[in-house]
Amino acid sequence: MIxxxxxVLKTTYEADMALYPxxxxxxxVAVIAVLMFLILPLSVEEYYLSIVNLVSIAVVGALxxxxxxxxxxxxSIGHGAFMSVGAYTAANLAVRLGLPFWVALxxxxxxxxxxxxxxxxxxxxxxxxxxxxxxxxxxxxxxWTINHVTWISGGVQASINVPRPRLFGYPxxxxxxMYFFLLVFAAVAILATMNLVRSRIGRAFxxxxxxxxxxxxxxxxxxxxxxxxxxISSFYAGVxxxxxxxxxGVANYEQFQITVSIDYLAMIIIxxxxxxxxxxxxxxxxxxxxxVIRLTMESFGGLLFSSGAVLNIIPNxxxxxxxxxxxxxxxxxxxxxxxxxxxxxxxxxxxxxxx
Amino acid sequence: xxxxxxxxxxLLIAAGATFGVAGPAAAQKEVVIGLQCDRTGATQTVGVxxxxxxHDYIKLVNFKGGVEGYKIKAIEIDHEYKxxxxxxxxxxxxxxxxxxxSLYGTPHTQALTAKLTEDRIPGTSPGFGSAAxxxxxxxxxxxPIAATYWSQGTAAVEFAGKQMGxxxxxxxxxxxxxxxxxxxxxxxxEDLAAKEGFELKTFAVPPPGIEMGAQVLDxxxxxxxxxxxAHLFGRSPxxxxxxxxxxxxxxxxxxxxxxxxxxxxxEAAGGFSVAEGYNAIQFAGVGPDFPVLNEIRDMYKKExxxxxxxxxxxxxxxxxxxxxxxHVEAIRNALKAKPGGTITGVDVKAGFERIxxxxxxxxxxxxxxxxxxxxxxxxxxVYTVKGGKFVKATDWFKSYPDVLxxxxxxxx
Numbered sequence: 001m002i003x004x005x006x007x008v009l010k011t012t013y014e015a016d017m018a019l020y021p022x023x024x025x026x027x028x029v030a031v032i033a034v035l036m037f038l039i040l041p042l043s044v045e046e047y048y049l050s051i052v053n054l055v056s057i058a059v060v061g062a063l064x065x066x067x068x069x070x071x072x073x074x075x076s077i078g079h080g081a082f083m084s085v086g087a088y089t090a091a092n093l094a095v096r097l098g099l100p101f102w103v104a105l106x107x108x109x110x111x112x113x114x115x116x117x118x119x120x121x122x123x124x125x126x127x128x129x130x131x132x133x134x135x136x137x138x139x140x141x142x143x144w145t146i147n148h149v150t151w152i153s154g155g156v157q158a159s160i161n162v163p164r165p166r167l168f169g170y171p172x173x174x175x176x177x178m179y180f181f182l183l184v185f186a187a188v189a190i191l192a193t194m195n196l197v198r199s200r201i202g203r204a205f206x207x208x209x210x211x212x213x214x215x216x217x218x219x220x221x222x223x224x225x226x227x228x229x230x231x232i233s234s235f236y237a238g239v240x241x242x243x244x245x246x247x248x249g250v251a252n253y254e255q256f257q258i259t260v261s262i263d264y265l266a267m268i269i270i271x272x273x274x275x276x277x278x279x280x281x282x283x284x285x286x287x288x289x290x291x292v293i294r295l296t297m298e299s300f301g302g303l304l305f306s307s308g309a310v311l312n313i314i315p316n317x318x319x320x321x322x323x324x325x326x327x328x329x330x331x332x333x334x335x336x337x338x339x340x341x342x343x344x345x346x347x348x349x350x351x352x353x354x355x
Numbered sequence: 356x357x358x359x360x361x362x363x364x365x366l367l368i369a370a371g372a373t374f375g376v377a378g379p380a381a382a383q384k385e386v387v388i389g390l391q392c393d394r395t396g397a398t399q400t401v402g403v404x405x406x407x408x409x410h411d412y413i414k415l416v417n418f419k420g421g422v423e424g425y426k427i428k429a430i431e432i433d434h435e436y437k438x439x440x441x442x443x444x445x446x447x448x449x450x451x452x453x454x455x456x457s458l459y460g461t462p463h464t465q466a467l468t469a470k471l472t473e474d475r476i477p478g479t480s481p482g483f484g485s486a487a488x489x490x491x492x493x494x495x496x497x498x499p500i501a502a503t504y505w506s507q508g509t510a511a512v513e514f515a516g517k518q519m520g521x522x523x524x525x526x527x528x529x530x531x532x533x534x535x536x537x538x539x540x541x542x543x544x545e546d547l548a549a550k551e552g553f554e555l556k557t558f559a560v561p562p563p564g565i566e567m568g569a570q571v572l573d574x575x576x577x578x579x580x581x582x583x584x585a586h587l588f589g590r591s592p593x594x595x596x597x598x599x600x601x602x603x604x605x606x607x608x609x610x611x612x613x614x615x616x617x618x619x620x621x622e623a624a625g626g627f628s629v630a631e632g633y634n635a636i637q638f639a640g641v642g643p644d645f646p647v648l649n650e651i652r653d654m655y656k657k658e659x660x661x662x663x664x665x666x667x668x669x670x671x672x673x674x675x676x677x678x679x680x681x682h683v684e685a686i687r688n689a690l691k692a693k694p695g696g697t698i699t700g701v702d703v704k705a706g707f708e709r710i711x712x713x714x715x716x717x718x719x720x721x722x723x724x725x726x727x728x729x730x731x732x733x734x735x736x737v738y739t740v741k742g743g744k745f746v747k748a749t750d751w752f753k754s755y756p757d758v759l760x761x762x763x764x765x766x767x
Contacts, residue, residue, distance in 0.1 A: 045450060046449070047447055047449065051443060147533070156538040156539055157539060158535040159465045161468070164469070174473075250468070252465050287439070290440065291443060294432070294433075311410065312407075315392075315394045315433030316394070318433075319435075
């Protein structure tokens with residue numbers, strides 16, 4: 001994340017393959033880990049943890065979508081639906097068979113991966129906007145199916161109440177307990193993605209994104225890797241859906257409608273396509289921005305407007321500001337927050353001797 | 356290095372601890388209600404009138420000196436009809452010390468049910484949410500407080516029966532928005548069809564519900580329904596009125612559920628003259644002539660201000676007043692039972708369960724909320740569009756309690 005290079009001085013394969021090649025990077029990660037796992041949960045009120053919880057869930061989903069859109073160059077507007085596949089799979093397993101979360105969660109992910117790979121089949125023939133529409137069809141079909149097949153959705157209400165996840169007999173119920181539960185999965189997702197994108201599979205994804213014909217010529221099996229990208233990405237989406245389900249205690253298809261797919265696309269575009277850190281930034285930005293705007297408006301809005309008007313203005317102004325800030329950040333740095341962060345880092349690396 | 360880290364670590368924890376402890380301000384003589392609203396999302400046509408109504412009633416209560424010496428503070432958070440935002444809003448309300456959450460939206464109610472029960476804070480879901488929550492023993496902290504979709508369904512059937520002079524052998528069309536809330540009354544309607552011997556046919560309108568020419572044509576000309584029960588949301592009720600009118604189906608043979616029943620819907624359909632005869636179920640009194648509304652107008656006059664323009668949309672505004680009034684009543688009961696003490700969600704829950712004989716000059720139905728019946732009876736009224744305004748067609752009534760009880764008992 002924060003590291004400086006000074007020539008290539010590696011003498012072993014282990015050093016070459018290290019995730020963080022420099023000590024300072026390892027230290028930074030360690031400090032962040034201590035902060036997230038110890039200091040933050042022990043020192044902050046539950047309300048703030050509940051916001052971090054929403055961010056943690058969003059991080060998993062954004063990482064998954066970034067693998068597909070950012071790394072492989074295949075667009076998907078169906079991720080909301082893949083989340084619902086994961087959510088309903090896990091909910092059904094947890095309720096009907098009474099399976100614990102550590103079975104239901106991967107099962108939900110795998111089911112989503114399967115469905116995602118099927119929806120991804122058109123990507124072998126079509127690209128770009130055409131693929132976007134094909135995945136949109138996937139979203140609508142899955143939404144309709146869950147909405148109407150009561151065997152999946154558990155009744156006309158299309159919502160299934162899920163018991164709290166249990167670990168060693170203890171339920172994970174409060175925001176503080178949920179915080180650790182969700183943070184572990186977010187951390188695993190981050191680590192897995194970082195390793196995935198520098199593996200053989202990740203390199204193949206990037207080659208397909210940059211030029212699929214060239215990739216095919218150098219021996220990459222486009223068929224396999226495109227479907228794999230859809231499957232892996234949908235697996236993340238499915239896990240996101242399961243996490244949502246366990247977090248809220250209910251699987252409800254109205255939480256996974258098309259606006260959710262769009263929100264996640266917004267996250268990775270704002271954060272930075274094709275970067276792990278960008279996905280995290282994007283998830284944080286899109287989740288926090290409305291909350292921060294509202295808190296600011298509540299504190300200072302009273303200075304500008306009457307109290308009755310402020311209640312009506314806050315939500316509307318929040319939407320306007322949200323849109324404007326997204327445009328602002330994209331104009332300032334079209335490659336996303338990740339690039340912005342790198343620019344800042346590069347500036348300070350040679351500071352104060354900038355040229 | 357290690358000692359340095361230890362010091363930094365200690366400082367951070369200390370800072371965090373002070374920051375964390377200093378959070379909830381010492382609230383004296385104040386009861387906090389968390390109000391979730393939607394003024395910008397999918398159902399904004401409701402929120403922009405309902406929420407001001409809620410605030411105005413709370414303002415009136417405080418203006419008159421509060422409840423048992425306490426001021427009421429309603430903290431509004433707009434969640435854009437999105438579930439994550441609703442979750443965040445709930446946690447924020449909890450942090451502010453809310454003893455009662457005014458929920459808004461079916462998915463939000465379902466998502467927060469588990470949390471509310473664990474945290475022992477009552478939440479209300481008037482006119483939406485799950486009908487099964489009527490059973491207070493299964494859902495101890497969820498209070499529908501107004502007619503659920505199931506009660507509305509039975510009321511609609513009874514009203515249709517009265518209009519047609521009997522149900523036997525009649526054909527009833529159920530025109531509904533194709534989402535979980537729209538489908539919720541289906542089991543009730545099917546049950547009643549078997550019981551009363553009428554024929555029921557369902558016509559789903561897919562979201563976003565602004566295209567229903569085919570369904571309406573089907574109802575009016577192929578199926579030739581004797582009566583239409585409509586359960587639509589957002590923009591779609593106005594579309595249904597327009598389409599039924601265009602095709603020449605008599606609107607007096609239509610009855611709508613509570614979310615297709617406001618002035619805004621009628622105006623969007625082309626005005627009251629177009630919608631003449633249209634019937635709508637209401638869980639709060641409609642119209643500007645209630646004593647409590649006059650009091651609100653007087654309060655604004657005394658402050659030297661104009662009454663808010665939202666008052667003109669009486670259907671949703673009055674519902675806001677009704678929700679606030681029931682909340683205040685529950686808090687009043689809780690405070691009475693615990694004079695001088697600080698009340699918690701548990702006390703407010705008990706307060707709700709003692710609400711009885713409280714009508715607010717006819718704006719509120721004759722509710723009787725008990726520990727087992729959190730709906731308060733499921734009372735509704737039907738209003739008809741007549742001569743440019745909503746005219747009361749029936750008094751408060753409830754129908755088929757046996758059928759409802761059976762379904763509530765069977766619900767998970």
